[in-house]
Amino acid sequence: VGKLNRLSTLRxxxxxxxxxxxxxxxxxFLLNKYKSNQITDGKHCREADALNHDASSYYCxxxxxxEYKELCDRYHSGEGxxxxxxxxxxxxxxxxxxxxxxx
Amino acid sequence: xxxxxxxxxxxxxCCIWSQVKHFSGKEKFYKEARxxxxxxxxEINLDNRKLRTxxxxxxxxPTESLAQAVSVEWNNQNKVLKLDQMxxxxxxxxxxxxxxxxxxxxxxxxxxxxxxxxxxxxxxxEPPELEKFQSERWDPMVNWLMKRHSIQVTPxxxxxxxxxxxxxxxxxxxxxxxxxxxxIIGFERMVSSLKSLIVPLALVDxxxxxxxxxxxxxxxxxxxxxxxxxxxxxHDIELAESRMKTAAAVMFIQLCSEDSKTExxxxxxxxx
Numbered sequence: 001v002g003k004l005n006r007l008s009t010l011r012x013x014x015x016x017x018x019x020x021x022x023x024x025x026x027x028x029f030l031l032n033k034y035k036s037n038q039i040t041d042g043k044h045c046r047e048a049d050a051l052n053h054d055a056s057s058y059y060c061x062x063x064x065x066x067e068y069k070e071l072c073d074r075y076h077s078g079e080g081x082x083x084x085x086x087x088x089x090x091x092x093x094x095x096x097x098x099x100x101x102x103x
Numbered sequence: 104x105x106x107x108x109x110x111x112x113x114x115x116x117c118c119i120w121s122q123v124k125h126f127s128g129k130e131k132f133y134k135e136a137r138x139x140x141x142x143x144x145x146e147i148n149l150d151n152r153k154l155r156t157x158x159x160x161x162x163x164x165p166t167e168s169l170a171q172a173v174s175v176e177w178n179n180q181n182k183v184l185k186l187d188q189m190x191x192x193x194x195x196x197x198x199x200x201x202x203x204x205x206x207x208x209x210x211x212x213x214x215x216x217x218x219x220x221x222x223x224x225x226x227x228x229e230p231p232e233l234e235k236f237q238s239e240r241w242d243p244m245v246n247w248l249m250k251r252h253s254i255q256v257t258p259x260x261x262x263x264x265x266x267x268x269x270x271x272x273x274x275x276x277x278x279x280x281x282x283x284x285x286x287i288i289g290f291e292r293m294v295s296s297l298k299s300l301i302v303p304l305a306l307v308d309x310x311x312x313x314x315x316x317x318x319x320x321x322x323x324x325x326x327x328x329x330x331x332x333x334x335x336x337x338h339d340i341e342l343a344e345s346r347m348k349t350a351a352a353v354m355f356i357q358l359c360s361e362d363s364k365t366e367x368x369x370x371x372x373x374x375x
Contacts, residue, residue, distance in 0.1 A: 030171075060313040060346060067347075
């Protein structure tokens with residue numbers, strides 16, 4: 001169960017790095033770190049647990065930064081704010097007066 | 104009474120809000136962020152320019168892993184820079200700017216003072232369901248702290264202050280001072296954002312995950328949300344932000360403490 005967990009965390013991190021268009025340098029660095037710390041399964045190693053915890057933390061950092069960004073863009077974008085705000089509470093804006101148009 | 108503690112704490116660490124304003128909203132002025140060795144440390148190059156704090160000081164990072172992670176933040180920026188979405192960079196700026204003026208001892212003392220009003224130690228009696236919930240989730244953390252550091256703490260409720268043993272201050276201060284300055288900056292930020300000393304200690308010791316740490320620090324809020332409903336544009340943003348900041352702080356600490364000799368020493372102390 002340990003290895004599956006580790007792989008899914010790594011996969012998650014790589015996916016996050018890919019979606020943000022990060023340079024390959026960081027990805028290569030990360031993969032090298034994983035390779036150099038490969039430990040055969042079956043051995044309980046405190047170091048492996050520590051690295052797995054760090055990987056999970058990093059995955060959480062990347063994921064929640066992206067979520068924070070998406071939520072800010074969605075709710076605090078400030079574009080079409082009046083109309084968007086009205087829509088959010090289920091109302092429509094009244095017809096606005098336009099100068100120069102004949103009524 | 105509690106608010107006086109908070110005001111004292113806030114004024115101690117250099118306010119970086121002005122730095123956030125300085126960078127945020129600026130257009131992305133570089134194509135690529137890369138790292139480079141420099142005199143026992145690492146620096147970030149934004150195309151040809153070295154990364155500097157808003158006050159103009161060069162940011163020199165202690166480890167390569169941290170430098171890589173910071174470069175990822177800068178490469179993730181789109182057309183406009185948003186420093187509030189770059190928590191590792193913010194911590195780096197804080198470390199560089201505060202090192203000449205604010206000592207490690209001051210930061211550690213500020214962290215320790217949070218223990219007196221630690222989230223985990225201040226319980227609510229009403230409603231009984233919440234009291235039980237707090238006990239279930241927080242008591243294990245209290246027990247862990249007492250076992251791990253050989254100190255005594257007793258939670259309290261109402262206006263009573265938690266009881267903390269005499270040896271707590273020297274023991275915890277010595278522990279925190281065993282970390283380097285940059286790591287202590289990370290600790291201070293995490294402690295003040297989670298409003299607890301115990302939760303960051305457990306997180307850095309890898310006892311709990313980031314998600315669990317954040318959940319413990321907002322227990323009452325989660326209880327209320329379960330009763331009254333979740334407001335997406337407020338609660339979700341707050342949750343994502345809290346996770347982002349906490350994950351950044353713990354990564355910052357782990358990446359800054361990568362000096363393997365210190366790590367092994369600390370691990371050895373654990374098994375005693």
